[in-house]
Amino acid sequence: MRTHAIMVLGTSSHVGKSLLTAALCRIFAQHGYRVAPFKSQNMSLNSAVTPDGLEIGRAQALQAEAAGILPSVHMNPILLKPGGDMTSQIIVRGKIWGKLSASEYYLRRVNELLPTVCESYEILAAQNDVIVLEGAGSPAEINLKEHDIVNMRMAGIADAACLLLGDIDRGGVFGSLLGTFELLDPHERDRIAGFLINKFRGDVQLLEPGIRMIEERLGKPCLGVVPYLPGLSLDEEDSLGMPSFDSEHSAAWSISSNPSRPLRIAVIALPSFSNFTDFDALRAEPSVFIRFCRNPEELVHADVIIIPGSKQTAHDLAWMHSLGLGKRIVDHACKGLVVGICGGMQMLGNEIHDPHEMEHAASIPGLGLLAIQTTMQPQKITRISSGYLVARSLFGQPISNLQIAGYEIHVGDTTYLKGAKPFANLSTESGDGTFLDGCIAHDNRTFGTYLHGLFDDDIFRHAFLNAARAFYRLEALHQRNYWKKQREASLDRLTEAVRTAIDIPHLFRLVNLPCNSQSHTERQP
Template sequence: MTARSIMLLGTSSHVGKSLLTAALCRIFAQEGYRVAPFKSQNMSLNSAVTHEGLEIGRAQALQAEAACILPSVHMNPILLKPSGSMTSQIVVHGKIWGNLSAADYHLRRVSELFPLVCESYQTLASQNDVIVLEGAGSPAEINLKSQDIVNMRMAEFADASCILIGDIDRGGVFASLLGTVELLEFHERARIAGFIINRFRGDVKLLEPGIRMIEDRLGKPCIGVVPYIPGLSLDEEDSLGLPDLDSQPNLSWQPSNDPSRRLRIAVIALPSFSNFTDFDALNAEPCVSLQFCRTPDQLGGADVIIIPGSKQTADDLLWMRSQNIDTAILSYADTCLIVGICGGMQILGTEIADPLKMESASTINGLGLLAIRTSMQPNKMTRISYGHLLTPSLFGQPVTSTSVSGYEIHIGETEYLDGAAPFARLANERGDNPFLDGCITDRGNVFGTYLHGIFDADDFRHSFLAAARKFCHLSAPQKLENWKQRREQSLNRLAATVRDSIDLTKIFDLTGLAYREELHKKEQH
């Protein structure tokens, strides 16, 4: 191993470790160092596909983007994808390794997998100057600590100095910092080089007495206070990033005859909703009003209904039926635009068969809006694909661009039935072995695709919105977003905010790398 290392730990899940890791990756890259992110074990239904066709956590793909490098399976060697009933699909080095209960995984399998984690870390360390490691949850989960391979054990293997992150926006930040450190073993506490308070709102001077007191109690310095950063168009790691739909009032759009109003897009918030970042780019468009919906009433007034990806497609279809959402969708099929992404496309078909009981114990009838049939199979398809629509139109409206791109993550094999029309023709980056994807109705108001991330490409998203608005007798959009540019600006804004908020000299000293502090001071002036 040649790379230096630093690790970000959290007092709990969702305290901002992923984005702060991305920020440090961008800062090290801006300083001219070869940097890579690393998280040994991730639990998330938000995943991405590397260029080798291997599956990793979406957060690590974002961190690679921040580091200005391609994502690698070694950045996230173990991905746990919850499957319900206290079981998870275990993805190791980008491929399905097995389906295990939480107890079986933690008590019997973790030690078996840790050597593979170490191999991945060593691979990255041999290729980079610095590795920014991210922990998971809290390092002080004392009931799981003996089998924890993502926090202190990984820090010890990488010989990493650790920074503890606390989220003041959640409340109780000082207690959570103190409690976390107190629950660590003495030798583990020695690895904690300091702490960062994240998502602060207000006058930092009012926080300083508490910072001084907790520094004295911990015997650790505060390395910085990072403010809450609104409007970052960056991926959330897991469903904690979604709004609390159960506590929201019934949402509905009010009737309007204004042709310039926003296009109303309803995304069904399935219980096993996967890759909800598929809709970030749509949600960022000023001509769109997007809502995540869980009741039939919330679909009222929608122009477009999207059924997203699902980790448990059959179960989610049964849930839709229990909520009468399927009936609502069918009733809107003649007047609405309906789209299915991955598992959502499977739900729109006539049937979902599961002969090997991968997700369900029986064959289930779909909504029947697309002439396709899906059979679940043990091998997962993971690939990045590019191609074109098979017709130069969407929703019966001509489009200026027919290019599509995205990535596939699914275990179902879908066959076309009589009368089915494929949606697109795709291939890999080299154009090898072209294949058909998705399905679209004759009228064009219902289509499905296996492509996650299809809305991230500006040309397709803009064509989609223009066609949808025209179908709904709305005026053309006045302004459209450049999503790639917006993400890059967000990463740079995140990095700049963190630069201004933490002691970077301390961070670089911990890695033994030089930080050109005086140069940045001159640039600011």
């Protein structure tokens, strides 16, 4: 390969590989190098759309953002989107390639895709000085190693120095580091440059004896201890990062006559919940309390109910019907506010047809709150879109003619029925004309849209919250969070924590690059 490479491996999923990769991308960029992230194969229901309308894992989009570059499909050439029937939709270079069971994919098809993976890596390598690769799960998953194209085989192809990351917050970090290392083949162990401990709380001096002992057992150095960083609000790759509701928050969900109270938003935690990062910006608002709900009782006292995106829309709709969630949402819409995003909007319509059996073998009735119906199609629509609301109001409350923006990832073709009111008039970045999106109920209490990322825009989000608060006769926002600034600050905070924790000159030696004087402090405006 023609570039310098370093790879982040983990002892398991959700140990912090994605965020460490983002931090390393930012560090190399701050030192003046052209850097790009790369993950050959990603399994996630959180995805993003590149500027040219192709689908990749959301983590790689965040890593590109950290590097200060646009996301590319070559950063994540294979994306697996698991379904509810023990199969996954296989996305290759941003487009649907097929739908396979895990055994079909790993035993028969994964090696078929290796040349595509290598070609994408070569394209990035030719354009950049350094590539920061991310592994998946653990490199010690010995049942899958023979067909691995994302961990040690990819490290060998890229000739990458590897960092092994363990999560101490879960407990058992030394055992997980040692166990992972012992299950690697000798030539794979040689590629491990050292290990890092992530999410540490407390006095590092108390950790030192364990670090020295595990260094002796592994014969590898500890390259750093990264502290636990609460409240980063950066994109999670999987649902393990979704917050839970506990008794500590129950007071915020009770009845209150205080007009300055938080707005209570219930998000339906669907079995195939996709793109739950849609709600990160709302969660960060001081005037909002969000609860992820799985049964009708949890919806009591909600002001706004949101049905999110779904990888298996028809199955998740049937699941809601079976639990009585659908009826509770319809009842709520008679007096409260309801929003549907992507698959959630499809569920709010009259019916979902699936003639090609993309997700379901038959038609299924929707909740009937929007005058639309959806037909599932083999082709997936992926695009970045922006435009304006058709009506200058939200929930019956007047607002200015705000611009909205987001990205679409869906397989359904939605048509308007008699009396339907579109939500927005949009266009794509390629300028292929305008098109209508979404729908508003006749009573203005319910709306749906295909736009993911709708709430990321500060102006629209604050208008949305004020309209909902006005509907319930609550006071207007006293405090506002500015999401884009917060994300940038979070990336800087993450990067500085990693920079402080590790030996930066040693990091650059691992990739055979000079640690030049163009430091991050010199690059700040």
